[in-house]
Amino acid sequence: MEKPYILHMFTPAKNLSPFDVNMALDAGWDNAVGYTNVEKDDVQALTQDAIFSRSPSGVKRTGIFLGGRDMHMAMDMMEIVQESMVPPFQVSCFADPSGAFTTAAGMVACVEQALKDKHDTDLTGKCVIVMGGTGPVGSTAAVLAAKAGASSVKILGRKKDKSQRVAALCNSEYGADLLGIEGEANDMIDGIVGKADVILACAAAGVQVITEEHIKNAATNLKVAADVNAVPPSGIYGLDVMGACEPIEGSTNAFGIGALAIGNVKYQTQHRLLQEMHDRDDPIFLHFERAFEVAREIVKEK
Secondary structure, eight states, X not given: OOOOOEEEEEOSSSSOOHHHHHHHHHTTOSEEEEEOSOOHHXXXXXXXXXXXXXXXXXXTTEEEEEOSSOHHHHHHHHXXXXXXXXXXXXXXXXEOGGGHHHHHHHHHHHHHHHHHHHHSOOSTTOEEEEETTTXXXXXXXXHHHHHTTOSEEEEEESOHHHHHHXXXXXXXXXXXXXXXXXXEEGGXXXXXXXXXXXXXXXXXXXXXXXXXXXXXXXXXXXXXEEEOOOSSSOSBTTOOTXXXXXXXXXXXXXXXXXXXXXXXXXXXXXXXXXXXXXXXXXXXXXXHHHHHHHHHHHHHHO
8 A cells, every 4th residue: 555645734823824735735745734833943853753754665755844924934944854854764845934935936937027028138137126025925025036136126114124134134044145135114115116127016915005106106117016915906006916917007118917917826836846845756845946946937838
């Protein structure tokens, strides 16, 4: 009798995401077992319980998924998982806290493709503004944009000091300091929106963070705007939630990418990564960088 495919799902949150459970089972895992309120100090013991309870053939059918709501916590937990492996008892691990890694990957990949298709350019040398940049999707998108060549990446949040702390952490932990991410408060948007080539809206659902006036002020330079908020009103004025690189109302040069278009790429990216873990015999460790590679492949296929 063949051993079942078991995905152990660790989250610091009080509940496991039903979205992630559904995705895991649809990707071919036989069982998705949740562990909630997991702290970093718990990860080594949980990991070693998972690997030592199965034979070397069984660990090939075992994986670990890391959820939660914090990009940095998920990456710290992944490092502990890796350090807890004892060959040949090694399993794959995939971090995607609140879907932030796959959502941000889908967002930035869609923006790259829009820049290429509509403006014959890419993110190199571009000014990128990330609204809601202190959250997991926004901070991940900022890192990906910086690593993709943007010369200026500013994350905006309600409080400047928090935005600056998150920016500094992204720079120091993930290599974005090669170009640098800066933090600002939301009320600075009026003064900097006119310089933006790209706007990424990653703020809370149902909150419009880029108004009609902002679009007018950004009309000359703005090339692409993307929003992950599917709850009305749109996070960006004039942007259709279903829009897939459609002209933005009030702008002469900008094209918009809506939440459902991004969500489609996010969904496919997460599915493929879960399948990649399922199908591989050797252990792999997947996070936002691999998610971005896969999302880029998906948008090129369209």
